[in-house]
Amino acid sequence: MSTASLRLRHLIAGLALMCGATSASAAASETAAAPVVFKEYVLASPKPNLAKIKANKIEKPVLKFGIIKLTDCVPIVVARELGFFAEEGLSVSIEVQANWKLIVENTVAGSLDGAHMLAGQPIGATIGYLGQADMITPLSMDLNGNAATVSTKLWAQMQEREPRLKEPGHAHPISAASLLPIAKERAAGGNPLRFAMVFPVSCHNYELRYWLAAGGVNPGFYEGYNDPVGKRDADVLLSVTPPPQMVQTLTQNTIDGYCVGEPWNQQAVKDGVGVPVFTDYYIWKNNPEKVFGMTKLFADSNPNTVVAITKALIRAGHWLDENRDNRVKAVEMLANKAYIGANPDVLGASMLGTFEFQKGDKRDLPDFNVFYRYNATYPLPGHAVWYLTQMRRWGQIPGNKSDSWYHETATKIYRPDIYRAAYAKLQEEKLIPEATLPADDLPAFAGEDFIDKIAFDSKKPNDYLKLFPIGLK
């Protein structure tokens, strides 16, 4: 009985807090920025538009798209909820998928018409890594947005090796160099360090490997197109875990750390089980992240539909980067259990431009999620070349390839031509303001944008590969 009355008292205290009564603990947890109050979001009606189906000559007006429970699926959700798809004459239903493998499988099988994909997925599928299927991407969905978290135990060990990490407000990026002795020790004890990422061709895999290798830790090489593991010569073991299960797996001590998109790093901080060590912004400033992927067959047989999809998604990206209020609304949409269903404060942490590295160590990272700025939606073939170089670097591509192979493959998959067609139509209809699209599809990226200061010229992928101390050439 006493417990029940205690709970009642807690409830009253909680209500009082919500009503704005000040208390010491509430004041302490308050940050400088005004706290955001998230409202419960109610899904919008589909609003099909027959006149637009006819006007746009839509070949396939009824579409099903797949998403993974990650904040960066948000352009698809926004385009559905704000009716951008409907205004193009598209009736879109969105289906949450269990993992990245299913996303590609269902898209290739045709049960999904298009999906929220890892940038490496259309590329990996096209070159035939772990199964071949010709895929394209008419639009990149965002830049950045990932982070890596280590368990609190491993974090303490890293702090022992690198005392500066004990100071509050220490500088980022954190090097992986302190991991090397820990990794060797653990390997000698028969219990190697284990990290998880979300898929063999995921940005997370390449970012985690990039970070480890930049610190002198060898993450291991793949044995060609059919090897999903990649542990030859490895100092640490990398494995695949679906994003929503990362925190659980870390809590169960099956892994020592992971690299994943949001909200799953902030969730670990909230639950007090892990400490983020890097966000991918530190690995490569404004790196390409998710894309909207579809099969080449679908794109070739439904050209008008693909342009309409691209238009709606460009508008969604523009809306997301327009102002902070829109981001708040987007977080409310994602918090609906039809989409991500996580707590809005956890989703909002990174979506609103802040990132919490440890409890109380909340830093401003305005570019943590970029959906439109810096031409984020433009499918830049130079980005595809970078992914191809990383696939070669870690042995997923078994042999040496010529520079022209890299360029042909990249432009076959990344399709700025479709993007430009959609963009021109949006300009014509005055739906988004004019912007400058990239003049060069194969640009060079400066060394200071990378954690190891190695510059990347997408015109010369083979020269780039020669610059890495750890990696196949």
Add this chain to the structure above:
Amino acid sequence: MLNKIILYLNVLGLTWFVPPLKMVCGQDVAYEAKRFVRMIGLPLIAVVIFLFLWHVIAGQVKIKGQTLPGPVEVTAAAGKMYRDYQASQENYVTYQADFAKAQTEYPQMSETELRELMPYTAAPTYLDQIWTSLKTVFTGFVIASLIAIPLGILCGMSAAAFEMINPFIQVFRPVSPLAWLPIVAIIVGATMADVPANSFWAKSYVVAAVVVTLCSLWATLINTANGVAQVDKDYLNVAKVLNLGWFGTVFKVVLPSALPQIFNGMRLSIGVGWMVLIAAEMLSQNPGLGKFVWDMYQSSSDDTLAYIMVAVLTIGIIGFVLDRIMIALQRMVSPGAMLNVR
């Protein structure tokens, strides 16, 4: 008249309504009132005690800085789900208005053509998910019965057939749905590659239904074989005397007397099928209750556990109702044994 109604109520498993009915008609009021208190009152007390213990214990269990959801939180989550449902109903009304408008704007198009162009696309509501689960379990159950009953009759009629089939029953019966699923998923995935995804036979649906079939057919098979084997020898002799032939014997003599046993098997089968379905849906991502639980498990919000508990209660209640329906059917086909079945 009254006795007839009571008989029907008993057959349908609605025994709760018998005492109040008798009381209203003035029969044995004191005795029936006592019976009524026992039938309704005792379970009610147990439920209240359970809710109280749940509430108190849940308040003690701390996970990730919050407490385990108690009855209050679970009720609140159910309320939230109901509001979601209402909102989606409103969306449907809006959609119907849009559709009606399109119909007046394009009178030359037929309704089916229009529906194909502008269908109602929205996330499935909880009721849709329950409906999908029921559809899936019934598909699996019907296929299982169509296989198990003929096989069971064969086994019951011929000892040789039983000896041949028995090893398969013994080996495959204990296999978990989780082991069947990958096999079924790969086979269905390969053979149904050309089936359009939005057709009635979605792959995930077929996979879940087939897994239900594989796990639920054994109970019906064994019970049918038993029921058929136990048919009174005198009946079979009568059939011989009448020169009924094999089919005649099966349909006129064996089936009618084995029917209660067959239904007993089917009742067990549908129970197993319902239990297996949730696991099958989780893995095949068939958009039913199993996928709901899985999606909630993956979202880790403060309400996650409360939502899952609502689903657990829903699954339990539906399983209970299915069982009652099967009992009622069983009683209806076995008039002789009507009052012995519990």
